[in-house]
Amino acid sequence: MSSRALLLRSWRATRSSPRAVTPLLTGSARRWGSSISQRPGSDRVLFPGAVNSKFTTEMSFLKGSDLPAIPTYRVIDSDGELVDKSRGPPDVSDEEVLTWYKNMLTVSIMDVVMFEAQRQGRLSFYMVSAGEEGIAVGSAAALTPDDVVFAQYREAAVFQQRGFTLKNFMGQLFANCNDTGKGRNMPVHYGQNYPRMHTISSPLATQIPQAAGAAYALKMQDLQDPNRERRIVACYFGEGAASEGDFHAALNIAATRSCPVVFICRNNGFAISTPTLEQYRGDGIASRGVGYGIDTIRVDGNDVFAVNEAMKEARRRALSDGGRPVLIEAMSYRVSHHSTSDDSFAYRARVEVEDWKRRDNPIIRLRKWLENKGLWNEDLEQETRDSMRKAVLKEFSEAEREKKPPLREAFTDVYEELTEEAKAQMKELKRILETYPDEYDLRPYKDGAKGLD
């Protein structure tokens, strides 16, 4: 058969395939509702991929650096003063602001204690969120308990703001019987069923497309049950994670499926050692949101009010017009090392970090605001810090003494039910433990070798 004949045959096959036969094509030259055509003499492009682009005879390439940088929204300055005196104060009760402050402080005190505890070898790993507490608390405060959170690993304060207790934190950090993760995850991989915050997963950016899908599920369920309060998904990640393919996939699919999800990028300047200059060349992460057709704002992450107001508005937008994604890029500086496994002075100057610590930080800024309003003072600060430290240390020592979950939890939850193979392996492991009792220290584990039954 000649190639021409082959082509003709395949064309006919396509024509006669059931997929091509639709009512719209069978009559006269009717058009699809969404079809686009070029009108004669039109001054703009009506191609399917760019539906409102004007023709031009001037050849010009767009250059991001020629455009003004996306501005950063702030409400209070680094002295804790309202920047725009013509607007009213933040629409938050004094009581609530004090709660925010205490939540940020709790996490920061826990960070100091746990970082040192890791250095002493009391736990294998820890990550602090110093400098980023404001992003977490300000945004989480705008959520309802029914909203769903997908976080990365530097959002302890989101957990704190949403009711995670010190006992919960310590149970996870020491992987003991009180850990909802059943002793399986590395420290700081918290999780909670309600208010829902999915258990942290170490791989970066995997949670971002999941957040889009989860938001779509909430949207479908809320449409099917019009009496229930509308819910959103809040999804946190860093600017480094935004380089992963999953980030791009997530924003695009969330936009095309109009998902009620708020993406919150914590841009803290570093992905372990890699500075933002080697991470991307555009205007931060915010510029990408615009490219995906997503409402986007950049905020000052050290300003808890700015973050909170942006998040409230983002949440409103996410639920309007049948749902849509929103991107918030919250700017901060990672004053801590990446984790306890990292020594950041190998790649940045100590003085730079000290400068940032001194210059600005969300806790000090809110404290100034509270003091300006007469809601806080040095005595309250000392008293609060002391009682928080005591509370942290009390839960710390209780959690450290608590038993680890039974050994069977090593095998459960891989599948809904233990497989025949897993049962055989548990039996074999038990035989080993009983044959060589001197070789294993089972004291830390609840029920010892019997924990495998």
Add this chain to the structure above:
Amino acid sequence: MSLPRSSRSLIPRVSRRCYSSAPSPRAKLNLPIDYKSTPLLHHTPSSLSSVPDFPAAATSKRLNLFQAINSALRTALSTSDKVMLFGEDVAFGGVFRCSMDLQTEFGSERVFNTPLTEQGIAGFAIGAAAEGMKPVAEIQFADYVFPAFDQIVNEAAKFRYREGGTGINVGGLVVRMPCGAVGHGALYHSQSPEALFAHVPGVRVVMPRSPAQAKGLLLSSIFEHNDPVIFMEPKILYRAAVEHVPNEYYTIPLSKAEVIKPGKDLTIISYGQPLYLCSSAISAIEKTMKGVSIELIDLRTIYPWDRQTVIDSVRKTGRAVVVHESMINYGVGAEVAATLQEGAFLRLEAPVKRVAGWSTHTGLSYEQFILPDVARIYDAIKQTLEY
């Protein structure tokens, strides 16, 4: 970060690490590996010269695994301008220090940070290799290689086959990644996904057991083969394993196993870090069962693997145990056992036994119970000998 004095005094110091699986106080088998005395490492320059893989009369230096990788990369970068080195955090030396000082020595055009994207790193490396460079791409942890799985499985592995008559291939491409458990890495800092890659014809999968092996195998991967290589480095050995490593360029052939210790009664086949556990189990069993001698084989290349060396050994000993860290289900042990069943059936005195990770994830608190240890290997040897 400084700690306020009050809390420092409130957390009393403890002497041992309580989070990780400390050895049982009465243990005789499951003791920490003594890397200073293990027979698997070259503790003196003279023991190096007795091995044919290494250059004769070479000068050597004591290096740990990350230093040996660093030395191999430095040698590669100086040997050929085509060699490039990149990945996340590579510029400052890498999170495991394997690329230390290399950007300073060879410039940021050839040694550089990439954005945080494994699929991008792998795809970028494949493209560079297809156009004649020798890219050495670093994935920060084997646990994070999966976004690159598509590029490795569908692209790197199939490149030569797909190109066919054009002759274009991605030889010289090496994707390095730290792998394996350290005792507290949990779900996402412990995995050894070699079996997943070994299932894919077209990529070579290599895992060295020691610093001197690593340098020779890595240089071989970069220069001696025109196939893409997945090079997996057991990260627990980065600092722990120290031995004499030849200073100059040398290669160790890929797809060639090594009989590390000869024996007559049973063959253990393993690779990577568990070889040290096997070695301890062997010395324990040879002490308790007089006259018994066990042969130990390091596969070195997991695929395409040296079937003949393994079959020949088991035809001689009649008994085999396969040991690896990753999950037993559909693992390397299954392939080795099936091959032995075909190639040495009439000589087998006992079923081929596998000691491997159980078919679950590496839950933080349970790592020492999930992964093979000396006691389990000892028990498997004993059972196989007494079958």
